[in-house]
Amino acid sequence: MSTTKFPPMKNDLILRAARGEKVERPPCWIMRQAGRYLPEYHEVKAGRDFFETCRDAEIASEITIQPVVHFEGLIDAAIIFSDILVIPQAMGMDVQMIDKVGPRFTDPLRVPEDLKRLNVKTDVSKELAWAFKAITLTRKKLDGRVPLLGFCGAPWTLMCYMIEGGGSKIYRFVKEWLYKYPKESHILLQQITDVAVEFLALQVQAGAQMLQVFESWGGELGPNEFNEFSLPYLRQISSKLPLRLKELGIAEKIPLSIFAKGSWYALDDLCESGYDVVSLDWLYLPENAVKVSKGRVTLQGNIDPCTMYGSDEIITQKVEQMIKGFGGGKQHYIVNFGHGTHPFMNPEKIRHFLKECHRVGSA
Ligand code: 1CP
Helix, strand or coil, X not given: CCHHHCCCCCCCHHHHHXXXXXXXXXXXXXXXXXCCCCHHHHHHHCCXXXXXXXXXXXXXXXXXXXXXXXXXXXXXXXXXXXXXXXXXXXXXXXXXXXXXXXXXXXXXXCCHHHHHHCCCCCCHHHHCHHHHHHHHHHHHHHCCCCCEEEEEECHHHHHHHXXXXXXXXXXXXXXXXXXXXXXXXXXXXXXXXXXXXXXXXXXXXXXXXXXXXXXXXXXXXXXXXXXXXXXXXXXXXXXXXXXXXXXXXXXXXXXXXXXXXXXXXXXHHHCCCCCCEEECCCCCCHHHHHHHHCCCXXXXXXXXXXXXXXXXXXXXXXXXXXXXXXXXXXXXXXEEEXXXXXXXXXXXXXXXXXXXXXXXXXX
């Protein structure tokens, strides 16, 4: 499938910023920008099951585009409406999304024997065909307004869910694997990595123009454990993906972003790991992150999402701090939150935030 069959781009700001080019202002998007804080999301979802919504290309594409329409002219990227847990599903695990609770795995992996239940030879093109259909349709419907981002969960973060069976506070079961069954942990991480590379490549083939890998639970690992159980797999993803894309006949360089939440100690290594963009949570002082990154990557982030519960004046002040901290935003910078939106957020506060990012970032 060639990208030439899609409408021409009217706004490619984020692609230019991700490639390290100088830009007129920093591009803006927000993790979880499509979702429960938008009233139109509830209208379209209409009480339907979350994964059913993702699998319906028409609905998923509509929800993906909602923030682009809602904040017209203020958002510079759309991210496909889906979830990181579709990889465990493709590998044969049953995952339900329980309203107001979160994801629940019917049968989490608890002992190495359980690895036998996984579908090792996952046919990604078949198992996740619905995801590619949704991406292609969304790219067409976007009509070049903004680039479309694809994504996947990072191997360690997905391993957490597959073993814990859902969200966790103490990561007891998955850490038991790391410290009791390190060999089998690596087998599982490798299996997830292989599926992730294929999934990302096929998302590009379907029309995704930039990709983000979510290592949301990176911060649960200490530096040594991060170096053993996360970083090598993140590096495999960034090195194998271009090779797979080449095999698929895609020569274009696709910007790749990594969000390793809580892994502040890893910033220097992440700048050398084959990613174009490193996305930061709010625990970094922007000035320090800039010093460490030394222009090797584009930094993305990193306002505390909870700032949106503050007054407009405080939001303005924090936007100024953030953009100045990242050097003014005209190179090597993409505006984002330090983590996702919350369902309770007021979209008008987010609009104020975006407007202020445009104002300060254009100055
Ligand atoms: O605009 C968008 O970003 C929408 C697409 C999207 C993405 C990129 C969704 C929709 N989920 C994700 C990624 C995702 N899913 C991550 C990585 C980003 C992050 O750290 O937040 C993670 C950890 C998940 C797992 C997940 N899915 C959780 C967290 C559970 C926990 O451990 O506490 C939850 C609650 C979900 C469900 C989900 N995914 C997406 C939405 C809109 C929702 C809420 C579902 C609903 O409508 O009730």
